[in-house]
Amino acid sequence: MISLWKAYHAKVVHLSALFLTLLFSLVSLVSCNQAEPLYTSINLGIPAAALQSPVKGNLPDSTELHVGITFKIDPRLLHQADQQRLHPGQPSQPQGVGIDNSFYQKMKGFFQGIDLRLSKLRTYMSFQAKAGTVARLLQTKFVIHQYKGRTFYAPATPPKVPADFARTIDAITGLDNYSLHPKHDLxxxxxxxxxxxxxxxxxxxxxxxxxxxxxxxxxxxxxxxxxxxxxxxxxxxxxxxxxxxxxxxxxxxxxxxxxxxxxxxxxxxxxxxxxxxxxxxxxxxxxxxxxxxxxxxxxxxxxxxxxxxxxxxxxxxxxxxxxxxxxxxxxxxxxxxxxxxxxxxxxxxxxxxxxxxxxxxxxxxxxxxxxxxxxxxxxxxxxxxxxxxxxxxxxxxxxxxxxxxxxxxxxxxxxxxxxxxxxxxxxxxxxxxxxxxxxxxxxxxxxxxxxxxxxxxxxxxxxxxxxxDWQNANGVTNKYSKNxxxxxxxxxxxxxxxxxxxxxxxxxxxxxxxxxxxxxxxxxxxxxxxxxxxxxxxxPRLYYAVADKNAGGNAYFDVTSGNNQYYPATPGWDFATGLGTPNLASFDRAVSNSLA
Known part of the structure; x- marks a missing residue:
């Protein structure tokens, strides 16, 4: 009887230990998943009202998409590059601005089979692929919306990328055509x-x-x-x-x-x-x-x-x-x-x-x-x-x-x-x-x-x-200004x-x-x-720096008449003509003085 009780007790202890081990593993797994999800959804910046508009159908899988991926850049490196005074023949490419090779290899592995084009600064990557291929990689599908008298395509659900990619990506473009075409009419x-x-x-x-x-x-x-x-x-x-x-x-x-x-x-x-x-x-x-x-x-x-x-x-x-x-x-x-x-x-x-x-x-x-x-x-x-x-x-x-x-x-x-x-x-x-x-x-x-x-x-x-802060000149702050x-x-x-x-x-x-x-x-x-x-x-900073009379004279012709159907042209900077039109010889002298 005693031996049976000992056996039963040992079995209970063993099962309890297994249960606790399993519970600890599950808790650890959940904790790890919460700290580091495998994939992260990307917001493409399309207005919510547009995404909620009626769907006319699916974008054909054979549609060619041209996609651009912009990577985040350390602003300190950009500032260092900005402070460098370049001379003819001196390379401008700073070190370490873009992604490193190990990260690029991860990207190539994820987009396996797609020809990736990485910029020289390694801050931008683009590729062309069929919509069906891109949809499978990003765990979504592409649909066509009807919105405000026009159609556009976009992912039906937010596209997903590996979590470490999301931390490095600043923007993904080309997965939709919501943005209107540029105006360039003569x-x-x-x-x-x-x-x-x-x-x-x-x-x-x-x-x-x-x-x-x-x-x-x-x-x-x-x-x-x-x-x-x-x-x-x-x-x-x-x-x-x-x-x-x-x-x-x-x-x-x-x-x-x-x-x-x-x-x-x-x-x-x-x-x-x-x-x-x-x-x-x-x-x-x-x-x-x-x-x-x-x-x-x-x-x-x-x-x-x-x-x-x-x-x-x-x-x-x-x-x-x-x-x-x-x-x-x-x-x-x-x-x-x-x-x-x-x-x-x-x-x-x-x-x-x-x-x-x-x-x-x-x-x-x-x-x-x-x-x-x-x-x-x-x-x-x-x-x-x-x-x-x-x-x-x-x-x-x-x-x-x-x-x-x-x-x-x-x-x-x-x-x-x-x-x-x-x-x-x-x-x-x-x-x-x-x-x-x-x-x-x-x-x-x-x-x-x-x-x-x-x-x-x-x-x-x-x-x-x-x-x-550099947009500062006579007239910039006025009754129409909103910071x-x-x-x-x-x-x-x-x-x-x-x-x-x-x-x-x-x-x-x-x-x-x-x-x-x-x-x-x-x-x-x-x-x-x-x-x-x-x-x-x-x-742009240069243009406000030379607007100062102390920079070397009148770099601009100040336009003070007319309007743009709402904002009037006034002395100094205005919403119709800005600082003015080029007085190029004086502008040249002012720029020279700023560089001396």
């Missing part, structure tokens, strides 16, 4: 072909001012069968150069030699138009094109305009056009970000010191996902702090109403990004000696039911970014500019012309300061 102020009865003039004057002789320009017109006579009522870039002082740098032999102007485009260009224009101004620089994620499916004019604006004011610069297909039915902003990353890659050796970037694209801040914004913001920050480039972005052409609803105050991204110089627009007139005669904020009496990129210069308060990022930063002529388009001279307008005008000016200044001082200035 604003043609006069129908093409209506100039037959107008007095016409030769561009020989422009060629002469840029250091080329009138004889050279006349010879081009006679022997090249070129049309070099825009309407007399339009502004040529020779007029712009005289009004803004670009010609003063030309006269010192500064035409953009050894400088690169990078243009970000989502359409193709009209090559015959470009060649006619370059021939008329006797362009001595180099024009090249880089296809990113394929080539544009058609030409819509924006690229043609940007090239002519840049070439006409920096006639010896290298103009590099990064182009992609903006008509594809995917997230165009991921492709735009790929273009920015391509520019970073091409300049990481600092072979093109003093380069600038011009972007004539934008969308209402409410129409782009937060992940698209984070990805673009990261690229713009890298361009500024690591590559030491100034990035100019058109502020938009719908006045104070970027969403194209008259009366609804809104602004355009990426102009509002704090790593971009937002460029507004003006209407400029010159006298018979090509001197600046008058200038007002650009706006037209609107058809309030349809903007068509014609209401005027974009400007206002951002809803995405707070005002940076948010305020745009534009500067402005330039955006009305009645002569452009050769579809085989004829026309007049074009919009801040999409003003952005490359400023980019060309900065390229000239960079060339001059590099020749004299061995270095150059960059970043």
């Amino acid at each position: 604003h043609i102020t006069y129908p093409l072909g209506t100039y037959a009865s107008y007095q016409r003039r030769s561009l020989a004057a422009t060629a002469s001012q840029s250091g080329r002789t009138k004889g050279e320009a006349s010879q081009i017109s006679r022997h090249g069968a070129l049309d070099c006579s825009p309407a007399d009522q339009t502004l040529t870039l020779g007029d712009v150069a005289g009004a803004y002082g670009y010609n003063q740098l030309w006269q010192r032999g500064v035409h953009g030699e050894k400088m690169t102007i990078n243009l970000v485009e989502i359409d193709g260009s009209y090559q015959d138009d470009i060649q006619n224009y370059l021939g008329c101004i006797n362009f001595k620089g180099h024009l090249s094109f880089v296809n990113v994620d394929g080539h544009p499916s058609n030409a819509e004019g924006e690229s043609t305009l940007d090239i002519q604006m840049a070439a006409g004011l920096a006639p010896a610069a290298s103009i590099k056009v990064y182009q992609t297909d903006g008509n594809a039915d995917n997230d165009t902003w991921t492709q735009v970000n790929d273009e920015l990353q391509h520019i970073i890659d091409d300049n990481s050796s600092n072979a093109n010191a003093g380069s600038v970037v011009s972007i004539s694209l934008g969308i209402d801040e409410a129409d782009i996902t937060s992940d698209d914004v984070r990805a673009l913001d990261s690229s713009l920050q890298q361009l500024t702090q690591v590559e030491h480039m100034t990035v100019f972005v058109a502020s938009g052409d719908c006045g104070a109403y970027a969403d194209e609803t008259f009366g609804d105050l809104s602004v355009s991204y990426p102009a509002t990004d704090p790593w971009a110089v937002a460029v507004g627009g003006t209407t400029l007139s010159v006298d018979g000696h090509v001197n600046r005669a008058d200038e007002v904020a650009w706006s037209h009496f609107p058809n309030i039911f349809k903007c068509k990129n014609s209401w005027g210069t974009g400007g206002g308060n951002s809803s995405l970014f707070h005002r940076s 948010e990022r305020q745009v534009p930063d500067v402005s330039a002529v955006a009305d009645n500019l002569a452009v050769y388009f579809q085989g004829a001279w026309g007049a074009v307008g919009g801040t999409s012309a003003a952005a490359p005008i400023w980019a060309a000016g900065q390229a000239l200044v960079n060339e001059d300061t590099m020749q004299r001082l061995g270095t150059f200035g960059y970043s």
